[in-house]
Amino acid sequence: MNGNVIVGQSGGPTSVINSSLVGVFQGAKFGGCKKVYGMRNGIEGLLENRYVDLDDYIRNELDIEILKRTPSSFLGTCRYKLPSYEKDCSVYEKLFAILKKLDIKHFFYIGGNDSMDTIKKLAEYAKTINSDITFMGVPKTIDNDLAATDHTPGYGSAAKYVASAMKEIILDTDTYTYDSITIVEIMGRNAGWLTASAALARTEDCTGPDLIYLPETPFSYDKFISDILEVKKRKSSAIIAVSEGIKNADGTYICESTKSDMKLDVFGHKMLGETALYLSDMVGRDTGMKSRGIVFSTLQRCASHIVSRRDVTEAYEAGATAVKAALNGETGKMTIFKRLSDEPYCILTETHDIGDIANIEKTVPKEWIIDNGTYVSNEFIRYARPLIIGELTPFMVGGLPRHLSIKD
Amino acid sequence: MNGNVIVGQSGGPTSVINSSLVGVFQGAKFGGCKKVYGMRNGIEGLLENRYVDLDDYIRNELDIEILKRTPSSFLGTCRYKLPSYEKDCSVYEKLFAILKKLDIKHFFYIGGNDSMDTIKKLAEYAKTINSDITFMGVPKTIDNDLAATDHTPGYGSAAKYVASAMKEIILDTDTYTYDSITIVEIMGRNAGWLTASAALARTEDCTGPDLIYLPETPFSYDKFISDILEVKKRKSSAIIAVSEGIKNADGTYICESTKSDMKLDVFGHKMLGETALYLSDMVGRDTGMKSRGIVFSTLQRCASHIVSRRDVTEAYEAGATAVKAALNGETGKMTIFKRLSDEPYCILTETHDIGDIANIEKTVPKEWIIDNGTYVSNEFIRYARPLIIGELTPFMVGGLPRHLSIKD
Numbered sequence: 001m002n003g004n005v006i007v008g009q010s011g012g013p014t015s016v017i018n019s020s021l022v023g024v025f026q027g028a029k030f031g032g033c034k035k036v037y038g039m040r041n042g043i044e045g046l047l048e049n050r051y052v053d054l055d056d057y058i059r060n061e062l063d064i065e066i067l068k069r070t071p072s073s074f075l076g077t078c079r080y081k082l083p084s085y086e087k088d089c090s091v092y093e094k095l096f097a098i099l100k101k102l103d104i105k106h107f108f109y110i111g112g113n114d115s116m117d118t119i120k121k122l123a124e125y126a127k128t129i130n131s132d133i134t135f136m137g138v139p140k141t142i143d144n145d146l147a148a149t150d151h152t153p154g155y156g157s158a159a160k161y162v163a164s165a166m167k168e169i170i171l172d173t174d175t176y177t178y179d180s181i182t183i184v185e186i187m188g189r190n191a192g193w194l195t196a197s198a199a200l201a202r203t204e205d206c207t208g209p210d211l212i213y214l215p216e217t218p219f220s221y222d223k224f225i226s227d228i229l230e231v232k233k234r235k236s237s238a239i240i241a242v243s244e245g246i247k248n249a250d251g252t253y254i255c256e257s258t259k260s261d262m263k264l265d266v267f268g269h270k271m272l273g274e275t276a277l278y279l280s281d282m283v284g285r286d287t288g289m290k291s292r293g294i295v296f297s298t299l300q301r302c303a304s305h306i307v308s309r310r311d312v313t314e315a316y317e318a319g320a321t322a323v324k325a326a327l328n329g330e331t332g333k334m335t336i337f338k339r340l341s342d343e344p345y346c347i348l349t350e351t352h353d354i355g356d357i358a359n360i361e362k363t364v365p366k367e368w369i370i371d372n373g374t375y376v377s378n379e380f381i382r383y384a385r386p387l388i389i390g391e392l393t394p395f396m397v398g399g400l401p402r403h404l405s406i407k408d
Numbered sequence: 409m410n411g412n413v414i415v416g417q418s419g420g421p422t423s424v425i426n427s428s429l430v431g432v433f434q435g436a437k438f439g440g441c442k443k444v445y446g447m448r449n450g451i452e453g454l455l456e457n458r459y460v461d462l463d464d465y466i467r468n469e470l471d472i473e474i475l476k477r478t479p480s481s482f483l484g485t486c487r488y489k490l491p492s493y494e495k496d497c498s499v500y501e502k503l504f505a506i507l508k509k510l511d512i513k514h515f516f517y518i519g520g521n522d523s524m525d526t527i528k529k530l531a532e533y534a535k536t537i538n539s540d541i542t543f544m545g546v547p548k549t550i551d552n553d554l555a556a557t558d559h560t561p562g563y564g565s566a567a568k569y570v571a572s573a574m575k576e577i578i579l580d581t582d583t584y585t586y587d588s589i590t591i592v593e594i595m596g597r598n599a600g601w602l603t604a605s606a607a608l609a610r611t612e613d614c615t616g617p618d619l620i621y622l623p624e625t626p627f628s629y630d631k632f633i634s635d636i637l638e639v640k641k642r643k644s645s646a647i648i649a650v651s652e653g654i655k656n657a658d659g660t661y662i663c664e665s666t667k668s669d670m671k672l673d674v675f676g677h678k679m680l681g682e683t684a685l686y687l688s689d690m691v692g693r694d695t696g697m698k699s700r701g702i703v704f705s706t707l708q709r710c711a712s713h714i715v716s717r718r719d720v721t722e723a724y725e726a727g728a729t730a731v732k733a734a735l736n737g738e739t740g741k742m743t744i745f746k747r748l749s750d751e752p753y754c755i756l757t758e759t760h761d762i763g764d765i766a767n768i769e770k771t772v773p774k775e776w777i778i779d780n781g782t783y784v785s786n787e788f789i790r791y792a793r794p795l796i797i798g799e800l801t802p803f804m805v806g807g808l809p810r811h812l813s814i815k816d
Contacts, residue, residue, distance in 0.1 A: 013579075013580050013583050041584075044585070070579065071576050072580045072582075073583040076582075076583050076584070077583045077584060078585065160808070164809055165707055165711070168711060168713070168809075169707070169710065171421075171478070171479055171480035171710060171813065172421050172479065172480045174480075174484075174813075175421050175480045175481040175484050175485045176485060176486075177449050177452070177453075177484065200808065201808070203806060205810060205811050205812070205813055206811070206813075274685065277685070294703075294706060294707075295703065295705075297702045298577050298580050299573055299577070299702075299707075302576040302580040304576060305572050305713070305714050306714070388806075388808070390807070391804055393801075396799055397611070398608075398796075399608070399716065400609070400611060400796070401572055401575065404613070405582075405614075
């Protein structure tokens with residue numbers, strides 16, 4: 001027997017984060033671990049002694065398959081920031097007492113940048129107290145902004161949703177003859193990976209969006225208007241993808257202009273939103289043309305009805321690989337993907353030191369942003385296309401996708 | 409040979425309006441019609457002599473299947489209002505001259521209320537000039553607000569999208585522990601059918617939305633707040649579905665409060681939008697709780713990646729039935745569905761006089777709206793559930809749904 005395991009999910013949900021949970025669960029079971037506990041709402045819940053024995057909820061192979069197809073964090077999530085243990089180790093003492101009580105040998109946290117900060121701190125603290133508990137990160141974020149890994153689970157499915165929805169919106173828009181400007185807002189605070197995926201809609205049967213604005217390039221409203229007028233010279237409807245996180249040259253978010261009382265989350269990040277509606281109002285006023293804003297909102301991260309099969313599979317492997325590494329004694333690491341080739345698509349799944357990952361945001365390379373900051377290059381397309389390939393059919397019951405959920 | 413046919417699409421697109429187009433096309437071909445023309449952008453394009461020979465675009469059985477899976481109006485759409493022929497018959501003379509030039513014997517228009525007004529006027533005018541051209545309507549609207557028919561093609565797929573997305577949003581919301589209010593805006597100006605379909609999300613594995621507000625019931629903001637606070641007594645996250653068309657007791661749209669310069673479309677309808685964002689801002693301010701608005705926007709009518717197979721099939725049959733009736737000499741009618749039973753689901757497909765349909769909006773029966781105007785009854789569920797049953801897989805190419813489109 002390999003001792004007990006605990007796993008948590010943290011940060012914003014994705015469509016495939018539960019596939020990673022299944023990867024950890026089955027990896028631990030196949031690896032001979034006794035119990036697999038799940039933290040309710042990550043570290044935050046664990047500190048309140050809220051956890052479950054996953055055997056009570058994942059009861060058979062049908063549950064496994066439904067859980068892989070269930071979006072959002074099955075265990076619940078949190079946005080809890082661990083204090084530095086040098087400053088305040090009381091939280092750490094409490095946490096390690098709970099881990100001891102449950103006889104935990106291996107700790108897994110599925111999340112993004114901020115969650116990897118948690119893994120880093122816990123692994124470091126464990127070393128200072130000579131604990132033999134291993135702490136491993138499993139990557140998860142639609143933002144695709146984690147360092148050291150080729151890409152992150154969650155991104156491929158979100159990108160597939162964005163590109164599919166973009167194709168559908170373009171058809172919807174082009175069906176009218178009148179002049180129109182459609183501005184679609186896509187998630188991404190500082191990294192434009194997901195917004196860039198709108199370019200995947202440019203295919204044999206679709207022109208794709210006309211303009212794409214990422215947060216990596218300073219945004220100028222005047223240039224934006226002239227870019228649009230340039231598009232309008234050749235077609236009646238202009239379709240524009242903008243990141244929620246586009247910023248003026250001075251670093252202020254465009255959407256900050258709309259809100260005087262902008263809120264911060266617990267990590268001190270500004271809470272964004274409605275950039276597209278703000279721009280749409282401005283553009284409509286300034287050009288006199290019909291304009292509208294569409295905000296993809298939550299669905300881009302939870303539309304499990306259209307996921308990338310490759311993403312689901314890789315999310316699973318990210319979880320299972322972290323377990324395998326932990327059982328080999330690794331700690332303070334995260335599963336990463338190394339790309340060997342785009343076509344045929346080939347990756348290696350490994351682990352990497354969390355110190356190179358926590359709190360670092362990987363943005364879209366400058367050289368992949370082209371056309372004076374209004375599009376992305378073929379290099380991006382070659383990078384992103386393989387990640388959206390393949391489908392995993394939802395289990396449809398009564399006409400709707402069936403999900404697995406914890407009922408307390 | 410049965411002469412030539414022309415078909416047009418009008419009004420807002422749906423996910424299955426092209427399945428009706430295929431129904432007309434194949435119905436005409438099987439019925440021995442010579443040419444099947446398609447109006448570009450409905451009547452508006454036809455008046456500009458813009459039309460296509462559909463044989464040039466629908467070339468084989470693969471095209472047929474892709475077109476059935478292509479959302480939005482393949483032929484392009486318009487929102488053109490025919491003048492009364494008593495007042496101004498010049499447009500009619502122009503139109504009939506074009507029909508004569510193309511040797512058209514049968515005219516089909518796929519659309520909603522306003523499009524059926526077009527069919528009514530054309531059929532009446534034809535009678536006054538003793539023309540033997542038949543004019544038939546094929547129902548289409550996600551609003552499900554056409555009279556005389558049990559339901560309309562387009563509704564089932566939109567309802568399936570709304571209920572699926574609602575399930576996914578609920579999972580996404582419930583994954584956090586904090587208090588939150590999520591207001592989801594669903595299309596429907598005066599009829600709440602589509603908003604009501606959010607209730608279909610209430611299933612074995614999902615609580616469904618907590619509150620549903622339809623335009624059929626006068627909206628009171630004070631009651632809205634107290635309804636929400638009642639929900640919050642028993643759960644941390646409140647999920648609310650609102651129709652874009654909810655109105656105050658005095659008949660003003662809620663979203664009118666947000667826009668001083670509300671625009672009218674050509675039919676004199678007010679152009680709505682962003683009710684959810686307006687309410688979300690208000691509610692956040694008045695309750696102090698985290699609130700957000702999600703607007704389903706265009707995707708609810710064009711998400712061909714998740715359609716109801718039954719809807720696709722019925723849309724096809726609506727087209728083919730109109731052709732069959734026309735070949736039998738019927739004119740001034742629309743295809744309707746008569747429901748024989750909910751379970752097992754059984755309908756008859758017939759035609760009905762357009763006079764009972766044009767310009768009439770069928771709303772949700774008062775007795776199906778329950779809980780003091782905050783939910784819909786089991787009668788509604790029994791009515792709507794069969795309409796979202798079955799899936800039609802998109803043809804996925806390069807990770808994305810493939811569509812058929814006209815390239816001019």
